[in-house]
Amino acid sequence: MTDPSTATVRLGRSGLVLDDREEALLCASLFYFRLPREVWEARLAQVRATGYRAIDVYLPWNFHETAPGEWDFEGRHDVGAFLDLAHEAGLAVIARPGPYICSEWDGGALPSWLALEDGLRLRQAEPKFLAQVQRWFDQAMPLLAERQWGRGGSVIAVQLENELDFFDTHDRHAYLTALRDMAIGHGIDVPLVACAGQGDLIGSTGGVEGVAPAFNFYPDDRSPFVEAEVRRYADLVGAKGLPLLVTETNRAHTTLRRLLVSGATLLAPYLQASGYDFGYTPSVGNWGDPGGFMTHDYDFGGYLSPVGESRSETAEARVLAAFARTLGPALTRAEATSAEALVDATVSTSASASTLVLDGGGTVTGVPNLGDEAGTATLAASGDLPETAIALAPFSCALVLRDLPLAGFGLPGTLRLASADLVGAGSQGLEFASRVPSTIALEGADGVKLVELDAPELGAPVLTEVYSGGDRWTVEVFHPEDVATPDDTLGVISEPLPEPEILTVATRLDLETRSGETTAHEFPPASEAVGVYRGRTHYAAAVDGIAELLIEGAGDIVDLALDGSALPSFAKFGATVRIPVGGASRLDATVETWGHANFDDSRLPGLAIGSLRGLGRVWAIASSEDIASLWTVDGGEQWAGEPAPVRTLAGWSSTRIGRPATYRRALPVDGTSGYALHLDGLQTPCEITVDGVSSIVSPNDPWVHLAPGAGREVAITMSHWPVDGGGATLLRLEAVRDWQVEAQADDALLELSQKDGSGTGIELPLELAPGEETWLDVAVPSGGRSLRFEGEQVRVSAFVRGELLGRVWLDDAARPKFTGGDPGRLWIPESWNTGTVRLLVRGTAGGDRPRLASVSAAATPE
Structure with missing residues (x-):
């Protein structure tokens, strides 16, 4: 040290x-x-x-x-x-x-x-x-x-x-x-x-x-x-x-x-x-169309998997590290320039390859093969070296050394050319790594000596001696997986693991999934406002006499039930949603936070950084009016004069596509009610100015919510694109009041997951009713394990040792896009495995009968 x-x-x-x-x-x-x-x-x-x-x-x-x-x-x-x-x-x-x-x-x-x-x-x-x-x-x-x-x-x-x-x-x-x-x-x-x-x-x-x-x-x-x-x-x-x-x-x-x-x-x-997002820690992001849930399995294909598997890039890592270590300051002090050494290649390569002019002499040129088949590249002649063809491995970048003085390594002469990677140099000789045949040229007392060497096999390096007059070099070419680190460690690429074990025996527990303790609120509060920074919030309100609801800003996973009958889940990232009530008298909602936005994306409300979670605002739709017509049109520089035409919204001049046009009209608002303007069929983002205040509206959420008194003057500016089916509807809204709310933060769920209780032994598959949820205990073999779940129309949360391993959502049309890793894998680290995993299983509506068919457990290489 x-x-x-x-x-x-x-x-x-x-x-x-x-x-x-x-x-x-x-x-x-x-x-x-x-x-x-x-x-x-x-x-x-x-x-x-x-x-x-x-x-x-x-x-x-x-x-x-x-x-x-x-x-x-x-x-x-x-x-x-x-x-x-x-x-x-x-x-x-x-x-x-x-x-x-x-x-x-x-x-x-x-x-x-x-x-x-x-x-x-x-x-x-x-x-x-x-x-x-x-x-x-x-x-x-x-x-x-x-x-x-x-x-x-x-x-x-x-x-x-x-x-x-x-x-x-x-x-x-x-x-x-x-x-x-x-x-x-x-x-x-x-x-x-x-x-x-x-x-x-x-x-x-x-x-x-x-x-x-x-x-x-x-x-x-x-x-x-x-x-x-x-x-x-x-x-x-x-x-x-x-x-x-x-x-x-x-x-x-x-x-x-x-x-x-x-x-x-x-x-x-x-x-x-790679790693793993335990608990309620993944985000929602803009990797979807837009919108998506990040997986608990956090993996972009790096050289270590989330569960500790060592992948093939570990060998490439050791080679590149050894190359950088061998050249040291000559490499970091180098100047980058466009390459002139590359004459031709038989494969797809860089449009402007780079060369580093090394400090102290010599160059390194990167010669990429951007395809998946092996090929060759031809290097320009240099001094007494003729044009030289070198082998390129599939999807690779050869680091071609030219004219490197060897005195600094205690060796005679100059390394005139090396198509293999230089991973070591010293008085004992030169060490290289390559997956393909190599071309090495060394210059000494008797001029340049060029050798062609076969590709080495794993565990069998290619060794040769090169002589030029009285100068001698030992040259050894290793397979990349045989290149060691400075402390002589070799990273081992993980072997395939045994087939997973199928787990079908479970205990269905007689435990509650909620506390049932509620507080009264006039309007549905944000989850964060009741202390749910991660977890779930449950809402209930009377909806007697309401024909249709409008839900504004709900996120992330929303499960509704009308008079106890579950509706399909939705995860719309805060976009406004219409819900027919159908004569029901009570609305129940469970809103689970998948995560807060990790990026800032204005296309959907729930993707804005800092956006809150929960049910949002819930409105009764009191009336609906078509307002697609009677808009006056202003074409700006394209304008021919007064009076302004009066047209339907977006219905103007198909010869002027892509140019901005502004549509204006007063809305029939009463000055006391709240309203929502729905731009049905919106194709591109537009700017909406309401009483002088402007905002951008996205096709992903084509709604503008108007406070009481707002909307007497509205202007919509959009790039003209003639479409059929566009329209505008004005909805008069009345707030749904008097809510009972149960906050169920992550620590409350973790506490429930650790409770003891009696239960009944069952064999999977387990069938549930839509909206039903239950606790299961499943015995798990010892050691680190990757769990996978089969079934449809269910969501599963898995707990061990007071930790939430993660959540999976099985085969549901309402499920959003998952990004970032494997959405079906949950990991039990070996040190956390107590022999049992506790599952909270919830059935969802909208497809086949909810069913958890089986659980599998695969060993991990911890």
Whole structure:
């Protein structure tokens, strides 16, 4: 270990330099909050065994502040212990405390109750929000400060905020300045960075002195244009004397190699070490059309699966790490330029490949094969080396070395050409790695000697001696899976696991699924307003004499019942929904929070960052009026004069498509009632101005809700697109009042899940009525297990040891799109497996009879 008194970290043109060691830094995302504490040490060791020298770690605010003023840094919330283990594992840490982290995590880690505070504006230089951030930083920053690299810890950089260039922060400079000053005030003296999600340097950093820009690149792995884009950003930051830090990007090492040769000195693919969202912690996001639920299984195909399986990219990781380690400062001090060495290729390749001009002599050229078949590339002649064809593996990027002086490695002569990856060099010779035949050219006292070597087999490297006059080199080419890390560890790619065991024996428990304790409210409150930051809220009200309801802003999973008869579930992300009542006298609703929006998307109300959860507002539709006609039309510059035509909404001039037109009219409102304007058939977003106040309305939620007295003057501006079937309806609304509400927060559900109770033994399948829910105990074999469920029209929540493993929703037309990982897998870590899993099973309406057919349990490699 380095003496803490002499340890240093600095940010320079060659990157993040640790203790004066200049080396391209490979960094894996590894999140303590997505793993049981019992596996932290093993996962850190797995990352270390790939040759990666660093991890990046988010600190989610709402994981540690579980309710206002209630802080948790114990057990698996003990981030300090995790950072200490990272240090013991020899891994540096880039810490990312937010306050906003995204990470497809509930609310992007912003506590949901913040939205309840009047006047508070998220991610703005606004006193109320900054005061809340100060409270969080007062907890988080001291933990990081005492664990900085220069103080004997592992933290080498701290990221402020996350991808702020995606968000409409009004004074970016003031906001980032405030965050910077808070961090410095807590003693943070390692580099501060802020990452750009879409390449906007000032949008992400605010141009604040002392906050370095970093970049999140998510290109198409098969795109031929990656290198040119990356070189542009390398040039931009290089002109300021800064390195190109890539704080997030794709997992494939083919792409990472392309970034490396284009000038990146930090490569932090997201998410190489996958994890799992236990509890009510996934988010809702905009990966759908729009809208989608993030899965509990949090996996983008990185080299470690959520349950700890080591995948094939681990070998590629060790090779790239060894390549960067071998070249060291020559690589990080290099200048990126467009390649001139590539003459031709038989496969799809880069439109503008990159070459690094190495410090001290030589070059590295990235030669991608963007296809799935092996091929060749022809390199231009260089001096006395003729044009040379080299082999390219399927979907790969060869890092071709040319003209590298070998004196620095204690070897004679020059490495004139190597199509294999240089993974080691010293007095004993040169070590390479390759999956395909290699071309190696060495120059010594007797000129250039070129050798062609076969592809090595696993466990059987190809060894040869090359002579040029009195100069001699030992050349050994390894299979990538035989390349070791500096501590001589070999990452083992996991073997296929045994077939899962089918579990059909269960106990149906005589336990309540709710407390039944309610409070009275005039209107249905937001879940957060009754203390449900994660969990469920239950509502009930009389609906006698109402023909139809309008529900505004409900989210996330909404289950309604009229006089006890369940309706199909819906998950519309806050979009307005019409519900026929059909003569019923009572409405019951259960609204479950899947998660709060982790991104900011105005297309649906529930996807706006800071949007609240619950039933929203519930209205009785008192009357309905067609108002599609009698709109006056203003075509702006296309306008011919007065009087204005009077047309149906959107029905104007099919020759002027794509040009804006404004439609105006007064609405027949009574001045005392609330109303809702429905733009049925809206095809594109439009701007609606009501009594001088403008907003954008999306086709995903084509409704405008009008307060009493509003709507006497309405203007709708849209790009003209002639369509059939469009229309406009004005609904007069009356609020449904007098609600009974039961708050069932996550801790209340966890408490219920641990109760003892008698039960009846059953054999699966289990059939339920729509809307019925019950507790089941299912015996599970020992060890770590992946659970899967078969059936239809049911939702299952699985609990062990006082933890919610996660939720699955089986075969239901009402189910939204799931994104991010495997929506059907729930993981029981070995250390949590008590031999029984408790299931809360709910039947849903709208399809076949609800049925849980079976549960399977597959071993995991813990």
